[in-house]
Amino acid sequence: MTQGIYEILSNVKIARDVYEMVLSGDTSAITAPGQFLNIKIEGLYLRRPISICDWDGETITILYKVVGEGTEKMADMKAGGKLDILVGLGNGFDMTCSGDRPLLVGGGVGTPPMYGLCKRLVAMGKHPVVILGYASAEDVLYEEKFHEMGVEVRIATVDGTRGVKGFVTHAMDGLDYTYFYACGPIPMLRALSDASVTSGELSFEERMGCGFGACMGCSCKTKYGNKRICRDGPVLKKEEVIW
Amino acid sequence: MVNTKVNLCGIELDNPVIPASGTFGFGYEFAELYDINCLGTFSFKGTTLEPRFGNPTPRIAECPEGMLNAVGLQNPGVDAVISEELPKLAKCFHKPVMANVSGFSEYEYVTTCERIDAIDSVGWIEVNISCPNVHGGGMSFGTSAEAAGQITRAVRAVTKKPLIIKLSPNVTDIASIAKACEAEGADAVSLINTLMGMRIDLRRKKPIIANKTGGYSGPAIKPVAIRMVYQVYDAVKIPIVGMGGVSTAEDVLEMMLAGATAVEVGAANLVNPFASRDIIADLPRVMEKYGVQNLTDIIGGAH
Numbered sequence: 001m002t003q004g005i006y007e008i009l010s011n012v013k014i015a016r017d018v019y020e021m022v023l024s025g026d027t028s029a030i031t032a033p034g035q036f037l038n039i040k041i042e043g044l045y046l047r048r049p050i051s052i053c054d055w056d057g058e059t060i061t062i063l064y065k066v067v068g069e070g071t072e073k074m075a076d077m078k079a080g081g082k083l084d085i086l087v088g089l090g091n092g093f094d095m096t097c098s099g100d101r102p103l104l105v106g107g108g109v110g111t112p113p114m115y116g117l118c119k120r121l122v123a124m125g126k127h128p129v130v131i132l133g134y135a136s137a138e139d140v141l142y143e144e145k146f147h148e149m150g151v152e153v154r155i156a157t158v159d160g161t162r163g164v165k166g167f168v169t170h171a172m173d174g175l176d177y178t179y180f181y182a183c184g185p186i187p188m189l190r191a192l193s194d195a196s197v198t199s200g201e202l203s204f205e206e207r208m209g210c211g212f213g214a215c216m217g218c219s220c221k222t223k224y225g226n227k228r229i230c231r232d233g234p235v236l237k238k239e240e241v242i243w
Numbered sequence: 244m245v246n247t248k249v250n251l252c253g254i255e256l257d258n259p260v261i262p263a264s265g266t267f268g269f270g271y272e273f274a275e276l277y278d279i280n281c282l283g284t285f286s287f288k289g290t291t292l293e294p295r296f297g298n299p300t301p302r303i304a305e306c307p308e309g310m311l312n313a314v315g316l317q318n319p320g321v322d323a324v325i326s327e328e329l330p331k332l333a334k335c336f337h338k339p340v341m342a343n344v345s346g347f348s349e350y351e352y353v354t355t356c357e358r359i360d361a362i363d364s365v366g367w368i369e370v371n372i373s374c375p376n377v378h379g380g381g382m383s384f385g386t387s388a389e390a391a392g393q394i395t396r397a398v399r400a401v402t403k404k405p406l407i408i409k410l411s412p413n414v415t416d417i418a419s420i421a422k423a424c425e426a427e428g429a430d431a432v433s434l435i436n437t438l439m440g441m442r443i444d445l446r447r448k449k450p451i452i453a454n455k456t457g458g459y460s461g462p463a464i465k466p467v468a469i470r471m472v473y474q475v476y477d478a479v480k481i482p483i484v485g486m487g488g489v490s491t492a493e494d495v496l497e498m499m500l501a502g503a504t505a506v507e508v509g510a511a512n513l514v515n516p517f518a519s520r521d522i523i524a525d526l527p528r529v530m531e532k533y534g535v536q537n538l539t540d541i542i543g544g545a546h
Contacts, residue, residue: 209312210514213268214513
């Protein structure tokens with residue numbers, strides 16, 4: 001983990017209530033896709049944890065949905081603004097387990113970490129298949145960008161306005177995969193975990209105090225003992241999750 | 244050169260800055276970020292006789308200039324603290340540490356303190372009779388002078404280490420409770436623990452925190468803490484460890500002028516993991532700015 005001041009390069013709306021923010025600064029603390037940032041926002045006391053979508057040597061991309069006070073303030077931020085951010089938090093996904101054809105599942109704003117993960121798995125010569133689930137067509141995130149990587153992408157929407165009508169599990173029919181990675185709402189993670197035929201990893205959310213393991217605000221029970229979502233997670237193995 | 248040293252119950256501290264229990268774990272997460280030997284000391288995660296998971300989540304809520312927490316004393320229990328956490332800490336912290344103990348009965352407080360008493364690296368035992376987030380213990384011992392005195396007397400009997408009783412602000416007369424602790428042999432009192440509060444989610448129309456209530460900490464509560472430290476300083480002769488919203492070196496001076504011998508830093512560590520280190524680094528500048536040569540000289544100076 002590092003603390004630094006990051007410059008906002010861009011902050012644009014890309015779907016209903018969802019914004020893409022590109023930040024410039026030190027990215028050396030990021031070790032795996034699925035890690036997150038913790039952002040200090042003027043006028044708010046606690047930092048706001050946001051998953052990392054993608055990164056390179058100088059920039060970090062995040063996608064966030066406006067759901068409350070913190071993200072409302074973020075949506076108003078302009079390019080050129082500066083933010084105090086803790087970077088490289090959490091464990092992230094273990095890419096050594098993927099096998100040749102991993103299944104990546106993102107639900108809503110669970111999509112962003114799947115993008116960074118997919119990019120790296122493709123670079124490793126893997127052949128991921130991606131399922132993205134949303135409420136409606138206007139919520140779909142990064143569909144084009146996933147296609148640009150040449151991977152198979154399936155979309156599910158609850159109202160059927162794009163792709164398969166229903167949940168991500170309805171888009172899994174006939175799919176062969178070697179392992180799975182998922183991020184999204186807890187009901188989705190649970191349904192996926194139940195439907196899956198391989199081992200896999202799931203990324204969880206929780207209200208956090210610090211984001212780096214000090215306050216015990218985001219603890220959960222697992223089959224391998226108590227874990228802190230921020231420090232020992234946010235990614236847990238399918239086998240350890242207690243639903 | 245200014246002198247930041249203070250003496251807390253016979254043990255000299257390089258400076259009065261002490262990360263507060265529950266905001267600093269067992270130290271080693273922070274030791275990955277900076278050399279924690281710069282601290283005066285720190286108060287480790289509240290320890291109980293048995294392991295505790297604590298309360299259901301959500302346990303945290305945003306507040307104006309602060310936060311609510313209802314962690315509920317999650318800890319691995321005193322035996323695991325001694326056999327696992329403290330050996331890890333010993334690798335990165337070489338000063339006497341402050342042990343923080345909580346319980347749900349007199350027996351638990353006493354037994355936990357007895358086991359902690361045997362640990363050489365523990366300099367002080369801070370007994371938490373003021374946790375607002377647990378039921379059937381914690382704060383219920385700290386809201387009457389009689390119960391506070393009873394716990395103090397019981398743990399006093401099992402340790403010769405400096406004994407600090409951590410007091411609740413959720414009382415009508417904190418000074419009388421501090422006096423009861425002093426009368427039963429406490430070497431110091433620390434205050435304030437968090438103020439009990441609640442926030443409600445407008446979307447769900449229910450309390451944000453699963454425990455419903457939580458403890459309010461952060462800069463918002465600093466004036467309450469300063470006032471209570473000031474009142475307790477008038478009431479007792481034993482030293483006071485002041486805390487509540489301390490986030491800057493200026494806050495340390497303010498707390499000491501109110502009557503604190505040492506100062507704990509809590510919520511600030513959670514929003515800025517380097518907060519305690521930064522406060523210590525800034526102390527000499529702020530002391531010079533306000534014409535303070537020896538920090539010890541200003542203890543209770545506002546009276």
